[in-house]
Amino acid sequence: MTALLTIDTSTPACSVALQVRGRSMNRYSEEPRSHTRLIVSMINEVLSEAQLSVSQLDAIGVTVGPGSFTGLRIGFATVQGLAFAADIPVVPVSTLQLMAATYGRLADVPAGTTVVPVLDARMAEFNCAVYRIESAAKVTVLEPDQLLSAAQALAIIEQYPAAMVVGNAGPLIEESEFSADNYRSVYPNALDLLAIAESGLAKGMAQSVETIDLVYLRGTEAWQKRKRIREL
DSSP: OOOEEEEEOSSSEEEEEEEETTEEEEEEEEOTTOHHHHHHHHHHHHHHHHTOOGGGOSEEEEEOOSSOHHHHHHHHHHHHHHHHHHTOOEEEEOHHHHHHHHHHHHHTOOTTEEEEEEEEOSTTEEEEEEEEEOSSSOEEEEEEEEEEEHHHHHHHHHHOTTSEEEEEOHHHHHTSOOOGGGEEEOOOOGGGHHHHHHHHHHTTOOBOGGGOOOOOSSOHHHHHHHHHHHHO
C-alpha cells in the first residue's frame, strides 16, 4: 500500500494529509501568515498518528502554484527538506486544480461538473483556469492556469455559463454583474491532493524534487517589489 504525504501552503489555508494502509489523516487550518509555524507540526502529527517515519513515504504531493509567493516557498522548502533527506519522489500539482477538486468534494458534485477556480493575484489581476471534475483523482484541464486582468477573467467565466466559480474571487465578483449564486469561496485542501497525487504517481509523473519549479505566473520581480514596499 502506497504511503503518500501531501502538502499545500499556496493560499491563506495550510493543510497536510497522509494516506497509508487504506487510511487517510488530515490537518487543515486557515490562519494567514502562520504557515511557517504550522506546517512542520502538522506533518509530524499525521506521521505520528500513522506510526510512520519520513523514510517510509513512497512519494510526496505538493501544490506548486499559482498562489502566494511566500506561501508557496514555505511549502516547497519543507518538501525539499523531506525529499532530499530521504530520497523521496515528488508529484507537483496545480493549486487551481486542487482547488477545483476540493470544491468537488465539499459540494459532492457529479462527474462532468465544470469549475472555474480563481485566485486574487492582487494588482487587479487574477490567477484563473477551467477544469472539469471527472472523479476525485481526475480533474481535466479545459483552460490552462493563467494570469488575467479582471476583464479577461470575466470573459473566461462568460464562456462557461454553467460552471461554478470557486476560490477567493470576491473582488472580481463584487466589481461585476456576475451572480453570486455561481460563486463559492473555497481554499485548496491537501486531503483532496491525495487522490490526484496517487494517480500522478501511478502515471509516472513523480519527479526528483530538484527538477521541480514553482509556478508563479507573475514574475518574482513583482513579489520583490511588494516586499520592498512593505519594508518601507
